[in-house]
Amino acid sequence: MITLKQMETWMIETHRILQEKKDYLTQLDQAIGDGDHGINLVRGFKEVVGNLSAQSSPDIGTLLRNVAMTLLSKVGGASGPLYGTAFLKMSTALKEKVEASPEEFARALAEAADGIQMRGKAQVGDKTMLDVWKPVADLAVKQGSRLSWKDLLECSRQHMETTRDRAAKKGRAAYLGERAVGHLDPGAVSTCYLFEALVKTLTREEATG
């Protein structure tokens, strides 16, 4: 089972990785966007982590809802509403849960991916973060109770890589047409970090706990 504590650690770990990769994300966004993706996400997750101690959540649903609201009001840009929507959908799927089974978590991921698609109106293959969210969520749902975190991470990395060779149809990179080909999508990369943080958190705790 996935615990409330693990969800908190996930946020801390995400912030840590994003902080570490901030400049890299900036460079990716400079290549095909406006150079603020790393800055935006670090600003948001810094606030998320800061709030963790301030407002302790009774359950996973509340925690993720707080995360969503913080991201919505701190990130801005395209990624703010998208990540905000993703966490809001997860929070609804995991409402009042103090722990979640892998199946439950997989369903939450699926809701999140749908939320991103609804909010951003992108299709898989448009060279956006959806290109990672959607296949990862599909895999998790398919594996269900036999969910392998290693597979999930693998899937996330592979699909992040697929964004490199595509021209973008949504987001700022779309303005570049063919000039975007050859560059990873920054939102796909940050999504991959989110899943890295998740897998690192869950597997570490499994090992030690």
Add this chain to the structure above:
Amino acid sequence: MITLKQMETWMIETHRILQEKKDYLTQLDQAIGDGDHGINLVRGFKEVVGNLSAQSSPDIGTLLRNVAMTLLSKVGGASGPLYGTAFLKMSTALKEKVEASPEEFARALAEAADGIQMRGKAQVGDKTMLDVWKPVADLAVKQGSRLSWKDLLECSRQHMETTRDRAAKKGRAAYLGERAVGHLDPGAVSTCYLFEALVKTLTREEATG
């Protein structure tokens, strides 16, 4: 005797040297002024030379008056009125002359130097073109009929050099205070070129003519 033809050649020679030294004058003016001195003078003397063929002058006075008017209306900046005034004063001093003796020419130079002083209100030592005009004119007047063009050139070069170690009191370089020390005054250098052109013209013609 100095001929009308020689005065014309003087202008052509001045233009040639200024054109050759334009970038150098620009650099000098960039160091302690606004970087346009070479550009200004070349614009003016180019027009002077262009007009030589268009309007042929019956005497030296008329020629120098035409030069003065062209410089006044084409150079602008500080050097336009100053060079313009200098040539205007020379033209008056050499009015209706078809040739001029060294004494007459010396007196014309003295008038020119006074004109510059009157117009620019500078003193010798203020780090301006006057630092060259004034001693050169004084020397010419002193030597009178025994005027040595070699001495005149020597004098002009020496006094140009004196501007290097001074702080400026007039012109743009005055704004720089001590920062102007160590740089030659661009107007002093261009004045020196004017005399170089003169001496070259007169001695060459003497040799051949």
Add this chain to the structure above:
Amino acid sequence: MKKLINSPEQVVRDMLDGMVAAHPHLLKNLPGTQVIVRADAPVSGKVGLVSGGGSGHEPAHAGYVGKGMLDAAVAGEVFTSPTPDQVLEAIKAVDSGNGVLLIIKNYTGDVMNFEMAAELAEAEGIRVAKVVVNDDVAVENSTYTTGRRGIAGTVFVHKIAGALASRGASLEEVEAVADKVIRQVRSMGMALTPCIVPAAGTPGFQLGEDEMEIGLGIHGEPGVYRSKLLTAEETARTLLVRILEDLPLSSGERVAVMVNGLGATPQMELYIVNKTVSELLEERGIAVHKTFVGPYMTSLEMAGCSITLLKLDEELTDLLDAPARTAAWNND
């Protein structure tokens, strides 16, 4: 990075403070927000106009807040759309019961954040309408993609919708005229140098001494293609021809022209560009009603410009000429 700033984190806050300090009779800052509203907001009996977006486009958008133009401008971080809660505060502050029009530049982030704010405002019982400006002809106008960006033409939407709103028109009427401007306005830009997002500290792209970017937006991003350095005349022609392909104008039609500086290009160069723009329009028999030359919608300290044409009819001409008094737009 050489900028007159105090710290990269503070630029938006300091800029808004300095702006309100400069124009206290025109503007006020909603406490605790990055929202600038008219000093006399909400104006009773008037539809409220709210625009905004990332910062770095000054004088847009707060420079267009005032009589005859916007009621509020929401400033995001540099080049980052403002968040829904901030937009919501702006909407609430300017609604006088007659509804609020959101003027949004077409960027995924702006559209999503403003939409979410509109949903929240409607949930609180405020009538909200939205228009999305997409004047940049450099990019394909496709419904399958993000579509075109909103750039300098947005200022004409502010001006004209603002003029109609100040005459007491309804939300539907103001929305309709804004939509009309959007249909009739086209822009395209170019850059000689990149710009530096303060928090990033490095330029968004690199350009050689003999290169320029053509067809770029206002967020420091690269353009649609890179070109050899062109003269002002070639540049103006390149941009204008592309605009006229998209907005066919017959001889005798009237336009308003904007030659917009991107931040570091001085007025001298903009006027040199305008010389060619005016000549090319005259050649085609297109009448220029008014020309606006200056930094209206910038991209930090980027060197470059954009050209905007707005096709005018009687209604738009009248509203464009109507009085306005804001920090960056003043006509009587």
Add this chain to the structure above:
Amino acid sequence: MKKLINSPEQVVRDMLDGMVAAHPHLLKNLPGTQVIVRADAPVSGKVGLVSGGGSGHEPAHAGYVGKGMLDAAVAGEVFTSPTPDQVLEAIKAVDSGNGVLLIIKNYTGDVMNFEMAAELAEAEGIRVAKVVVNDDVAVENSTYTTGRRGIAGTVFVHKIAGALASRGASLEEVEAVADKVIRQVRSMGMALTPCIVPAAGTPGFQLGEDEMEIGLGIHGEPGVYRSKLLTAEETARTLLVRILEDLPLSSGERVAVMVNGLGATPQMELYIVNKTVSELLEERGIAVHKTFVGPYMTSLEMAGCSITLLKLDEELTDLLDAPARTAAWNND
């Protein structure tokens, strides 16, 4: 050198053409000259106001030609004073028999060329008065040297003398009020980057990434000293303290403030500077009547700013607020 120009030799001509093309109702170019005059010049019954100087300071000076400000602006080559014949043409074009005031910035070249023009005009029977603006506190105010430069404060002279002239005042009265503004206005500037005179093709000086020039004029020349890169706050404080040493103001006195951009500094940074300016003035109890933030008197594409304070009394306040309508100054 990356500029939106056609050729270095053509910049002034192209710029003037582009400017008149943009503002045909306001401005006209005297054929065969680099003189821009009001479209309705000469205005009968009014003292004529003529200013000008080298080009590269746009919108100065032609941007201030119009109702309530200047009647003519004479444009020299870049950073080079215009010649007497051009100034004479301007004087003749705006004299309606009530005399002409020349507003000259204190540079040797400007003073000499305008003086010669005045002599020529007087020889033709036109009454001419002259004022010389020297607001730059960065340099020593000495009668033995060139004295202080005229920089952005000149725009206030245009505005206030222009307002009085448009009310039908005599040449002596207009000259007197211009002199009063000159006595009460002080400025100081700084630069982050040099600029490039088009015909020179290279920057006027070199600055390291962590350096700035303090106390410089508007002709691309170096400043009075070089400093480590300062923050906006430190910069504003440095300039303002120096100005206030020279123009002592007591608590309760009123000023107009100008935070002027030198060409490449965007509005965002100017507002950040203004934040500190307004705070420092408030600390000292000095009341700010109006603040002007923008590129009013530039130095090609130099990055940097100047700060100007004008000490106001009732007369100057009234004239500053009086209506004007020009390309770069518009208030009603």
